[in-house]
Amino acid sequence: MWRRAFLVVCVTFLAATVAAQEVRSKDGPGKAEVEELAWITVGADAFETLKEHEDAFAASRPLSRFGEVPGVVLTRVRLDDLDAISVVLHEAYRRCPGFVRHWTLADARRALDALAAPPAREPEAYTIDQPQAVARLTAAIEKPQILETIERLSTDFNNRYHLHPSGTAAALWIRDQWLAYAAGRPDVTVELFDHASTDQPSVILTIAGVTIPEEVVVLGGHLDSTSFNGGGTGNPNFIAPGADDDASGIAVLSEVVRVAMVENFHPQRTVSFMAYAAEEVGLWGSDEIAAAYQAAGVDVVAVLQQDMTDYFGSDEDIGLINDHTTPALTAFLGQLLDAYQPDLVWSLTACGYGCSDHASWNDRGFPAAFSFESLFGEHNPEIHTVDDTLATLGNNVDHAAKFTRLAVAFMVEIAKEWFEPDIFADGFESGDTSAWSATVP
Numbered sequence: 001m002w003r004r005a006f007l008v009v010c011v012t013f014l015a016a017t018v019a020a021q022e023v024r025s026k027d028g029p030g031k032a033e034v035e036e037l038a039w040i041t042v043g044a045d046a047f048e049t050l051k052e053h054e055d056a057f058a059a060s061r062p063l064s065r066f067g068e069v070p071g072v073v074l075t076r077v078r079l080d081d082l083d084a085i086s087v088v089l090h091e092a093y094r095r096c097p098g099f100v101r102h103w104t105l106a107d108a109r110r111a112l113d114a115l116a117a118p119p120a121r122e123p124e125a126y127t128i129d130q131p132q133a134v135a136r137l138t139a140a141i142e143k144p145q146i147l148e149t150i151e152r153l154s155t156d157f158n159n160r161y162h163l164h165p166s167g168t169a170a171a172l173w174i175r176d177q178w179l180a181y182a183a184g185r186p187d188v189t190v191e192l193f194d195h196a197s198t199d200q201p202s203v204i205l206t207i208a209g210v211t212i213p214e215e216v217v218v219l220g221g222h223l224d225s226t227s228f229n230g231g232g233t234g235n236p237n238f239i240a241p242g243a244d245d246d247a248s249g250i251a252v253l254s255e256v257v258r259v260a261m262v263e264n265f266h267p268q269r270t271v272s273f274m275a276y277a278a279e280e281v282g283l284w285g286s287d288e289i290a291a292a293y294q295a296a297g298v299d300v301v302a303v304l305q306q307d308m309t310d311y312f313g314s315d316e317d318i319g320l321i322n323d324h325t326t327p328a329l330t331a332f333l334g335q336l337l338d339a340y341q342p343d344l345v346w347s348l349t350a351c352g353y354g355c356s357d358h359a360s361w362n363d364r365g366f367p368a369a370f371s372f373e374s375l376f377g378e379h380n381p382e383i384h385t386v387d388d389t390l391a392t393l394g395n396n397v398d399h400a401a402k403f404t405r406l407a408v409a410f411m412v413e414i415a416k417e418w419f420e421p422d423i424f425a426d427g428f429e430s431g432d433t434s435a436w437s438a439t440v441p
């Protein structure tokens with residue numbers, strides 16, 4: 001009998017708390033301190049693991065299934081438990097973070113529906129026909145620049161946790177770096193993307209496409225970091241250098257931006273570089289951006305994720321993630337490697353649900369791909385610790401340079417370079433502006 005009474009109380013409590021959360025969410029997602037409960041989606045495997053560790057989340061018990069599609073479960077936890085959940089999923093699967101946080105139950109259900117829905121945009125027939133542009137930009141890549149970015153982020157901002165002031169300072173530093181690269185280019189914008197969920201902003205640099213500006217190519221990585229030791233995330237002294245995870249991804253993006261500017265690259269399609277906030281706590285930054293782009297109807301034609309690029313842990317040089325990514329776009333990454341870095345060995349590998357920001361795009365139906373530093377599981381064992389440093393990477397960025405070359409090829413071959421027509425060539429008079437809208441094959 002007491003069991004029945006207990007059940008009734010629980011169900012009533014459950015209904016009340018669901019209602020309370022929905023009411024709180026009515027004015028849009030609140031700042032983190034307002035929300036005490038969090039809806040998350042996790043892999044079905046991860047859900048079972050979390051059930052086994054329910055004791056670690058005393059306030060969250062029992063973990064319930066509020067919805068599910070094949071391979072993914074919707075559940076609800078206390079916001080305070082997200083760090084502990086990260087630890088469990090990192091230890092069991094080494095995912096980073098391995099779950100996606102949603103702001104309301106309705107948002108979470110939409111995410112599940114999207115997972116089961118056909119893609120919003122079919123991948124296209126990708127082509128490789130820009131060898132000169134790829135060679136020109138690739139030749140401009142400078143490893144010391146990649147090293148410098150990793151060093152600055154992992155030492156000057158050695159705690160980029162989204163709640164830490166240094167995490168916001170790091171975003172501003174990346175913005176300023178990108179602004180400096182883009183000086184003198186009126187077709188390039190650099191902006192902070194302010195989030196409803198966290199004070200840490202994301203950073204977005206956009207090169208306007210000349211002939212097809214409405215089609216957008218995205219290259220992204222996360223700017224935040226975390227650490228499970230060194231005093232915990234609430235300790236102001238906690239250290240999370242995140243050199244590999246993911247200063248190395250931001251360093252790749254920054255170097256691609258730099259060479260695009262140095263080499264005066266003008267794309268036919270729009271290209272956006274995104275340094276995402278708050279990935280480590282459930283893809284908050286990329287999730288909000290992808291949702292905003294989807295709501296605005298932005299035609300994102302391809303997304304490439306850079307998360308961990310500088311630890312050479314497998315026999316293979318590059319792992320191409322083949323779950324929660326778009327097969328045709330992943331295959332195209334392989335073709336780009338075969339064409340432009342034929343000495344490299346690559347292999348397909350799976351990282352599990354919600355392992356990085358590509359999932360925020362892929363799970364909304366945008367074509368997305370993810371090149372990873374190793375086969376999954378053979379990656380840097382020091383991530384999410386105080387030892388994720390440049391020293392652990394041997395103070396060497398040879399491995400990250402491979403990802404930089406791949407990202408250059410991806411940008412050039414999908415966005416395609418636009419050349420200013422020679423207006424003094426046959427058929428054009430000086431001052432004839434009609435040529436400016438011409439598409440050069």
Ligand SMILES: [Zn+2]
Nearest residue numbers: 096245246307
């Ligand atoms: Zn990461």
